[in-house]
Amino acid sequence: MDIKISVVLPVYNVADYLRKCLDSLVNQTFKDFEVICVNDGSTDLSLGILEGYALTDSRFKIISQENQGLSGARNTGIEHVQGEYVLFVDSDDWLEKNALELLYEHVKGFNSEITMFKFKFFNNDTSEISESPFTNLEVIDPSLYTGNFSYYDVLDIIFKISHAPFNKLYKTSFLRDLDAKFLHGSYYEDLEFFYKVFLKAKKVSVLSEYLYYYRIRDDSISTSGDEGSFDIFNILESTNQNLIDANIFEEVKQEWLMFIIVNLKFVYLRLNDKYKDKFINTMKEKYEDYELNNVVLNENWHYEDKAFYLTILDAENYREFNLMFEKNSYEILAKHYEILSNEYKKQIDELTAENNYLKEKFNGSITNRFKKIVKS
Known part of the structure; x- marks a missing residue:
């Protein structure tokens, strides 16, 4: 199979949410992709769930390692990518079923190094779905949607653009030329990674579609307040x-x-x-x-x-x-x-x-x- 898109999926103790994420990948209308599941030292049933999906779908590949945190798991995934493009997905989130198809159609036309797309928040406690200027990319002028642009075209809003890695498709060769990695063992690594990569990109595009649901839950890393x-x-x-x-x-x-x-x-x-x-x-x-x-x-x-x-x-x-x-x-x-x-x-x-x-x-x-x- 000619792999067009590699999905990097870090997994750590998310058994309660993992199946919804994996099902959203299994049911994609686009077929030429792989899912690199990095089991980052899970102690719950997450690994068993991954193994069940890998048994029935050869596109799911499991790499197990001792816990290295989200950045370490993503970096491991990057090392094993075989596709033309890379998509980072968090294992408690999920995609629209046509997400990969729309992304690949778009990126082949634009030949972008980074493609941004819209996403929505899902509140785990209330099941409420919401959006904001941060998620719907409304800060980016629609006139830029018709072609590629670079950071220099958006200096006035450069700190208002979502720095999340999961609502962006990256060209694999672009990341490898930069030797781009997430800051190992660090919180807020998404912020550092985005500006490190975005400021090197010459071809950035926007796909004006909602393709991703980001789950907000109280026990996630992003809501913790520890010494990290x-x-x-x-x-x-x-x-x-x-x-x-x-x-x-x-x-x-x-x-x-x-x-x-x-x-x-x-x-x-x-x-x-x-x-x-x-x-x-x-x-x-x-x-x-x-x-x-x-x-x-x-x-x-x-x-x-x-x-x-x-x-x-x-x-x-x-x-x-x-x-x-x-x-x-x-x-x-x-x-x-x-x-x-x-x-x-x-x-x-x-x-x-x-x-x-x-x-x-x-x-x-x-x-x-x-x-x-x-x-x-």
């Missing part, structure tokens, strides 16, 4: 260097500084309390290294991000930080609503004055016409 969360600092430093190497740092500097704050806030708010003092101190240590002293606050900043930034240097511990963060948030909101209220008042006053003018003019006209009728 400190990896965000290394990830940001590495990405900062990638921007410098691409000669775009100065052009995107203010957007990048805001992106740093957004990510630090994201991690801090999910962090276990026992690590928060250390996290605050680390933010202070990195403050000048990240050039956060050069931040220019403007209306593009969300009020919470602005409040978080203003709190970093002033708080001594996490309890003080939390109180000051809340206080700054309320003050920024209050000022915003005060400005908004004054603007509305100004508009109301202008409309009232205009209305009085028209009323006086209209009534005067009627009175004059009435006098003329009486005289005649």
Whole structure:
């Protein structure tokens, strides 16, 4: 079989969700693909489930290894890829049944190194399906959908594009030429991998279709708040260097500084309390290294991000930080609503004055016409 697409599937203790993922692959309308299942030291029934599918479908290949984490499992998968293109799928998620067919038809026409597509969130607790500007790629101008583009065409939104690896099809030769790997043993490796690869791509395209469902569950790595969360600092430093190497740092500097704050806030708010003092101190240590002293606050900043930034240097511990963060948030909101209220008042006053003018003019006209009728 001529393998067109290799699906890299890291698997670690997901027995409750794995069959739905595997079924979505078995039932693909496109047939010329392989699934590289990397059993990353699972201790539940995951391996047995994989073996059952591999027995009946030769496209499923199992590689078992001691636990190396998500990045390590993906890297193992990359080493065994035989297809022209690579798709990363998380083992608790699933694909639309025509996903691979649509992707291959698209990429053969565009010859892209990276193809992005839309996805939706699935809430594991409520079964609610949702989307956002992050998942539906609406930040990318539709005019770019008709051909390939590069990072330089989207500098204004470069930090608003989804950096998830699972909603992108990669050309295998492109990844191998870069020797692209996920940062081993690190959290937030998706962020580092995306910018490392995206900033090297000359041909990026968008397939404007929803092809993937991303499961949100409380026990996933992305929602944990343990000591591994400190990896965000290394990830940001590495990405900062990638921007410098691409000669775009100065052009995107203010957007990048805001992106740093957004990510630090994201991690801090999910962090276990026992690590928060250390996290605050680390933010202070990195403050000048990240050039956060050069931040220019403007209306593009969300009020919470602005409040978080203003709190970093002033708080001594996490309890003080939390109180000051809340206080700054309320003050920024209050000022915003005060400005908004004054603007509305100004508009109301202008409309009232205009209305009085028209009323006086209209009534005067009627009175004059009435006098003329009486005289005649």
